[in-house]
Amino acid sequence: MPTGRYDRLDALRGAAIAWMTAYHFGFDLNFFGWIRQDFYRDPVWTWQRTAIVSLFLFCAGLSQAVAHAQGQRWPRFWRRWAQIAGCALLVTAGSWLMFPRSYIFFGVLHGIAVMLVVVRLTAGWGRWLWPAGAIAIGLALAAPVAHASWPALGFLDRPPFHWLGLVGRKPITEDYVPVFPWLGVMWWGMAAGQWLLANRPQVLQGALAPQAGALAWMGRWSLSWYMLHQPVMIGVLAAVTAVLR
Incomplete structure (x- = not known):
């Protein structure tokens, strides 16, 4: 099979990145007081977050295939x-x-780092990956x-177990992407x-x-x-806010 890049897969991942960037820009505008939105409870924003993370992790699974x-x-x-895990640690430090x-103790990069290992080890499950995902x-x-x-x-609900996601209440954190349910995606x-x-290689190739x-x-x-x-957008918005206010 071809060993180069799969442009269609890259584009799908890029769409997730673009959507995530737009979402974060709205979050940053809200953080600096330019808009007033409830990013933690308003379905307009919470469902978007779920869709963005789902698309991003689905692409990660496609890439592993x-x-x-x-x-x-x-x-x-x-x-x-190692690159992903190192970046996850930087996200934790920056969010703190x-x-x-x-602060973010188990966000999307932390989750990806753990789930990539699991997905790689279970790549041979074949069609059983579908029911395994549903169970997760x-x-x-x-x-x-x-x-x-x-x-x-x-x-x-408490450390060191809440990263699994089998919680009765979500922990207080800015980003939370635990193993369950996201391993399923x-x-x-x-x-x-x-x-x-x-069966349909042309879809990806x-x-x-x-x-x-x-x-x-x-x-x-x-x-x-x-x-x-995020560092770029936050820096620019902080500078603009300081100048105009």
């Missing part, structure tokens, strides 16, 4: 993994400076009910990627429309974009 099919070896996998009471999502949905019925499960991405490569070139470029540099876009 391609990497596995291309025979990516563990040393290359671990080099990329801005939000010391709700179902466990998270059932967790609040289980906590209400069995108070002894309260330990899952990445498993579905892996399953979809494996099916497409086996086909030519990309010229209009989507910018999205593909963003998708190829997704980690760098993720790490830089």
